[in-house]
Amino acid sequence: MLTVVATCIAMLCISTLIHFEVLTGLTRVLPTMRLSSRFKLLVVLGGVFFAHVIEIALYSLALLILVRLGIGSMTNADPLGFQTALYFSAETYTSLGYGDLVPTGSVRLLASSETLTGLLLIGWSASYIYIAMERFWAPDLAAFRKGG
DSSP states (O other), X not given: OHHHHHHHHHHHHHHHHHHHHHHHHHHHHGGGOOOOHHXXXXXXXXXXXXXXXXXXXXXXXXXXXXHHTTSEEEETOSSOOHHHHHHHHXXXXXXXXXXXXXXXXXXHHHHHHHHHHHHHHHHHHHHHHHHHHHHHXXXXXXXXXXTO
């Protein structure tokens, strides 16, 4: 159980760090890009999506390693492969939870912490996207209001 707790803490820290670095990188790069507001928004969405995919992939690797170490298992996934772990991780991270795969044993804690981490980071992403949209569209809205 201690291994799973340590893994949960490590995954939270790594995921948060990845998210922070991606958003910080976007904040630095976007003002220097000579793109329209629409394309900048696409860059933001792509960057945020990339961060979430990396985080999901890392959680799936952690799950796969813990299951292979015998710390838990997954129902309806014998043996558990990377594709199945990735699928489970994506549905868990987004809190979709179809329920076709169910963790057993101590890895349930990893799945629970992944859901909480995913919800927090998705909320952070939504907030960042809103701020980016507001920043990119402010000059267009000002010109629109002036009739220009």
